[in-house]
Amino acid sequence: MTTSPAGPGAPEPVTLVQAVDAALEAELAADPRVVLLGEDIGRMGGVFRATAGLQARFGENRVVDMPACEAGFVGAAVGMCLAGLRPVVELQFDSFSYPAFEQIVCHLARYTWRTAGATKMPAVLRIPYGGGTHAPELHSDSPEALFCHVPGLVVVTPSSPADAYSMLRWAIRHPDPVIFMEPKRLYRSTRGALSADPDPEGLPRARVVRPGTDVTIVSYGPSVPTCLEAAEALADRGTSAEILDLRVLWPLDQEAVLASVRRTRRCVVVHEAPRSCGVGAEVAAVIAEHAMFSLDGPVVRVAGLDTPFPMFMLEDLYLPDPERIVAAVEEALR
């Protein structure tokens, strides 16, 4: 561990962005097929320093700075997969995945299918996403539902350094394209020890991050710590909230959602992406289809508004906060 802040078993707990860096370093070291592509990822180490030190260790052919052309380099990643590489692409910010959308939808997600399974697309697109960082316009979007709606992609998002490390290592080894959404607000907000090596076979499952009995709060990524705060406030009022971190947004871990909801009989879904047609809508639909008669109240959504992400003076009004989550839980418990 010369260039990276930490590795597995490192005594120091690390931030989420350091965990990303460590996972990239571990996979670059483990597999010569892994290459990194992105804007400013080389000498600079990326605008968030998620690739700090990696070009120095692995060279310019493995950690490749790209011109500003998201369609071009996501397309190049598709071509690299055709030749058997495992490209990991950094899209600098959420909104700058949009220029690559055609490549993602028409090629990355479809190539395995349109070659009758003969080719695999083991690429990872890393996308720092979400608000709450007082960022300029178009630097705070949560586009995860757009990707969930594209058949042929796996969409995952960690909420802790340990998950960032193990899930990214898993994603790089996975033979299908993975959209790896990184909650940039959490990049430096918490520290955690890194978990053991990933299991390359198993898709990560949803995880109960706080057990409870009265209500299930389903969430993911940047909203998980907010939900934990709300759960503390609810505990003070005598309500025991279970928090389920989805971790994988597509394919949805239906069993975990349904098992928890069947126990608590109440459900609130929290995300900061716009409310309509979001992941929360899918969670609510799955519950309605399979656990309707287990419910003692409506599924309530706490989400961003159906507006463009606001200018940042207003973002605290837009983002789900513990108060809104508590209010939603009260509605679900009524």
Add this chain to the structure above:
Amino acid sequence: MIGSPGVGSDSPASRAGHGILAVRAGSDSAEHAVDKLRLWKMMVQLRAYDERATLLQRQGRIGAYPTFWGEEAIQAATVLAVRDADWLFLSYRQNAVPVLRGLPPEQAWAYFRGDPRGFFDPSQFGCAPQCVPLATHLPHAVGWAVARRLQGGDEVALAFFGDGASSEGDAHEAMNLASVLRAPVVFLCTNNQWAISTPLSRQAAVDHLSARAAGYGMPGVTVDGYDPLAVFAAVTEAVDRARNGGGPSLVEASSYRIGPHATADDPSLYRDEAEAAVWREREPIGRFEQQLLGEGLLATQDITAEHERAASAMRAAGHRLDRMPAPTGEEMTAHVLAVPPPSWPGSSAPRFVTAEQ
């Protein structure tokens, strides 16, 4: 013979209306040995494939089909100019190129009857599947070429695209990226003057699309796309340069789309079909045959025999297509993911979650 872009636009030959731009007179300048008879036979095979496919469409045995009648010289000469290990990245207009590399024609046509068995393994033929969204396969060629170089290979990627596709952002991004990375890629633009109903003049404000190469810092050249030897020479030069570390090139093959855009198209709505008729007279196969006759490489009866042989092979392939059973529903969900999840709500895959009684 003029290699640099722009210069050729001043030559009178390039100004003859929609005329083929004689920026480079390849026939007299081919320094590279070419098996002319093999090249001719490949062109004849392409013609037979194309005419059979059009017939299959008229008979309702396949769906809409984009004919490439008149573009045989470009496609055959290019396949001959690259090595088998080099990969070709295709648009829909090059749908028969994998057939030149061994894909059974009936499998190529299965694609056009909407049958997923028209999909194939790219590594088996060194051909990426035909690309429908314009120019989006160009970045793939760049990535593949960079990957092969990283893996220690010396292969070249060659990407076909059209005059319309040249306006897409992905074409620009791919050419710029290839040049920045000095990737071994050849960008081969078939400028057939039309993008469905849109003429070249509404597509670009340069005389030659090859002029764009200067902006990317790569060599660009325009050749007569009806002259297979000219195409062969230009592509060979570009491929050699790429293989030897000289980076990417842009080759513009001037052509004219003699046929409709696709079988459902009626070009008389937007162009003077008399113009197309002029080009039909100059089509590349007859012209090449005249040359080969003159050189004593062919006799008239060889020509008739080869066309008949190719046509009957394609007729037989059409019958094999008819005998392929219809695809089943399982083929719809197969291969969406290499590792399908156990529970997949939107598929017919078995559900592990059961609805409540």
